[in-house]
Amino acid sequence: MTAPRIRDVAAAAGVSYQTVSRVINDSPNVRPETRQLVVEVMERLHYRPNRAARALGLGRARAITVVTANTTLYGYASLLQGVEEAGRQLGLAVGVRVVESDSAADVKHAVEYVSDPTAGSVVVVAFDPAGAGVLRLLPEDVPVVAATEAGGLPGSTRRMIFLDERQAAADATRHLLGLGHRTVHHVAIPSEAPAAARQAGWRDALAEARAPIPEVVAAGWDSRSAYLAGQRLARQTDVTAILCGNDDTALAVRRALFEEGRDVPGAVSIVGFDDVPGAAYWTPALTTVRMDFVALGRACVAALADAPEAPLEAPRLILRESTAPPP
Amino acid sequence: MTAPRIRDVAAAAGVSYQTVSRVINDSPNVRPETRQLVVEVMERLHYRPNRAARALGLGRARAITVVTANTTLYGYASLLQGVEEAGRQLGLAVGVRVVESDSAADVKHAVEYVSDPTAGSVVVVAFDPAGAGVLRLLPEDVPVVAATEAGGLPGSTRRMIFLDERQAAADATRHLLGLGHRTVHHVAIPSEAPAAARQAGWRDALAEARAPIPEVVAAGWDSRSAYLAGQRLARQTDVTAILCGNDDTALAVRRALFEEGRDVPGAVSIVGFDDVPGAAYWTPALTTVRMDFVALGRACVAALADAPEAPLEAPRLILRESTAPPP
DNA sequence: CCCACGGATGTGACCGGTCACATAGATGGA
DNA sequence: TCCATCTATGTGACCGGTCACATCCGTGGG
Numbered sequence: 001m002t003a004p005r006i007r008d009v010a011a012a013a014g015v016s017y018q019t020v021s022r023v024i025n026d027s028p029n030v031r032p033e034t035r036q037l038v039v040e041v042m043e044r045l046h047y048r049p050n051r052a053a054r055a056l057g058l059g060r061a062r063a064i065t066v067v068t069a070n071t072t073l074y075g076y077a078s079l080l081q082g083v084e085e086a087g088r089q090l091g092l093a094v095g096v097r098v099v100e101s102d103s104a105a106d107v108k109h110a111v112e113y114v115s116d117p118t119a120g121s122v123v124v125v126a127f128d129p130a131g132a133g134v135l136r137l138l139p140e141d142v143p144v145v146a147a148t149e150a151g152g153l154p155g156s157t158r159r160m161i162f163l164d165e166r167q168a169a170a171d172a173t174r175h176l177l178g179l180g181h182r183t184v185h186h187v188a189i190p191s192e193a194p195a196a197a198r199q200a201g202w203r204d205a206l207a208e209a210r211a212p213i214p215e216v217v218a219a220g221w222d223s224r225s226a227y228l229a230g231q232r233l234a235r236q237t238d239v240t241a242i243l244c245g246n247d248d249t250a251l252a253v254r255r256a257l258f259e260e261g262r263d264v265p266g267a268v269s270i271v272g273f274d275d276v277p278g279a280a281y282w283t284p285a286l287t288t289v290r291m292d293f294v295a296l297g298r299a300c301v302a303a304l305a306d307a308p309e310a311p312l313e314a315p316r317l318i319l320r321e322s323t324a325p326p327p
Numbered sequence: 328m329t330a331p332r333i334r335d336v337a338a339a340a341g342v343s344y345q346t347v348s349r350v351i352n353d354s355p356n357v358r359p360e361t362r363q364l365v366v367e368v369m370e371r372l373h374y375r376p377n378r379a380a381r382a383l384g385l386g387r388a389r390a391i392t393v394v395t396a397n398t399t400l401y402g403y404a405s406l407l408q409g410v411e412e413a414g415r416q417l418g419l420a421v422g423v424r425v426v427e428s429d430s431a432a433d434v435k436h437a438v439e440y441v442s443d444p445t446a447g448s449v450v451v452v453a454f455d456p457a458g459a460g461v462l463r464l465l466p467e468d469v470p471v472v473a474a475t476e477a478g479g480l481p482g483s484t485r486r487m488i489f490l491d492e493r494q495a496a497a498d499a500t501r502h503l504l505g506l507g508h509r510t511v512h513h514v515a516i517p518s519e520a521p522a523a524a525r526q527a528g529w530r531d532a533l534a535e536a537r538a539p540i541p542e543v544v545a546a547g548w549d550s551r552s553a554y555l556a557g558q559r560l561a562r563q564t565d566v567t568a569i570l571c572g573n574d575d576t577a578l579a580v581r582r583a584l585f586e587e588g589r590d591v592p593g594a595v596s597i598v599g600f601d602d603v604p605g606a607a608y609w610t611p612a613l614t615t616v617r618m619d620f621v622a623l624g625r626a627c628v629a630a631l632a633d634a635p636e637a638p639l640e641a642p643r644l645i646l647r648e649s650t651a652p653p654p
Numbered sequence: 655c656c657c658a659c660g661g662a663t664g665t666g667a668c669c670g671g672t673c674a675c676a677t678a679g680a681t682g683g684a
Numbered sequence: 685t686c687c688a689t690c691t692a693t694g695t696g697a698c699c700g701g702t703c704a705c706a707t708c709c710g711t712g713g714g
Binding site: 005006007017018021024025049050051052053054055056057058059 | 699
């Protein structure tokens, strides 16, 4: 009743274990009839290759582990979903390893974890300092692809893939300016790059229109810090347009605006980033930039498997109800 | 420059490889000084045990794989976060495997995947038919714990852990009734159990108050179906209170209400389920039931490691701004 | 006609741990 | 004093695949 091994299949098919191994690994040098026979026997015996034995013999597991600072925030979770989906289709096991912070200890532990060949290939989500730190410290011999902010990460020669949101950020800013706003304020989410792409696009559009460039208000990943940032802006009566670092931020900013009695979009226009599934159902529905993180995750897997890569669709502005001309 | 093996450590420490193995596995029969010596050598050589070799020798990997229908929805994602966190602390690798649907093929593939001992122990998220299907088909010899809806899943003798939200659902309904609403409507999310706990608690409270029990309006996981469900209720002028299956549903229902010109909470009160991070920042802030899915995930890992289990905190109603007396 | 060559297949060693069992030394009761 | 017992440690086989290499066969060119 114990699970069949490669040798059991070989015996039942009357071939050597190596031939079975060849069939499993799609070696070209197997006669079609032999292959057919082996496949049938594997089917009949319900044979499943043992991943551990394979990893041990191969020296590296047929697996992907995603190293990330978070698993629940929209972008991170969606990316993971994309990796899992693509990995599964390729018959790869998918693992997750979170790096709690960018402290030396946390980064080191994560690096050690994926340095074990059993971890397989690695996708590091380098949207933040923790992920970036892991990417920098990763030994040369572990195959890795990094999902980064637009433009990649300087100081690393690893393969990097990203969604280029700079253009869309500029589009969003231009949209607001075109509506008649004198300028656009920005609430930034945490970021690794000194000048994040979202912020860069926003600057581009402002400079292009010769609009004043207000100071960036920084927020964290949590709603509370975004709310606090929103309060600061809500109290300044001259702010009429805000580009938020992401949709969750926009939600909290909108709340702060509301508490200060400033209607959206009547008094202030807001634009988010990501286009979370619920954004279209907000009241008012949120104008935001759609980011396809699932596709990004799939692209990372494709790069790892050096499969043909379909180009990533560029992020684009989705116009809804949260923007309007200034009062 | 190649990674050191257990034999290298043994040679450097002047002991046998078995002794090193004993140190790694915390065997009690090692002299303290010997242990100390080996630990130092392991440190110096940067020794990291090879997980694949270990899994092969042990017959089962020191790992946990989470089988789930989804990774991005709040409850699922949070549960995964809890499992990862607890698993990591125990030195276990954490994997994810999604079951796309409850079709026989999908379920079978997932079951085969985790039947490989390399998958380690398994946490199946049986909130839905897909997960429940996997749980039912899983061979006896794979160690598993299931996270289920309140009350567990009939037809399986596996270990099950859940958050008991029935009480909280009843509390939420009573709260609404206490405010003066004649009855409370319910928009349900997909569920495995014929009578889901949320729905059961709602019924309990309605029956207890001898209030009419309206027909349940079913919705899917997507915002659109929740929105459609909301529209149906929004058009009925006699509905003044709605208990939604989760917060995302509540968001879409509120949107439908808004479009029909019905103010929340002025004309209609709504209550959600989950307490997603942004719920407190909605406009109006959402009254909802807080569910600690992260703790649920941790509890699953604890059960698998048969560690002492801290009892799970019961879900409870968080009063905010989306409920008020009927007009 | 023979031999070089390439495709199909089989054999033995190996990946890096674990298990079962053997062995040596220390302890203690009769 | 001697042997039973327990603790600390070492040895060989094994987990289930893979790799490198050997072997066997059919084919085509010199």
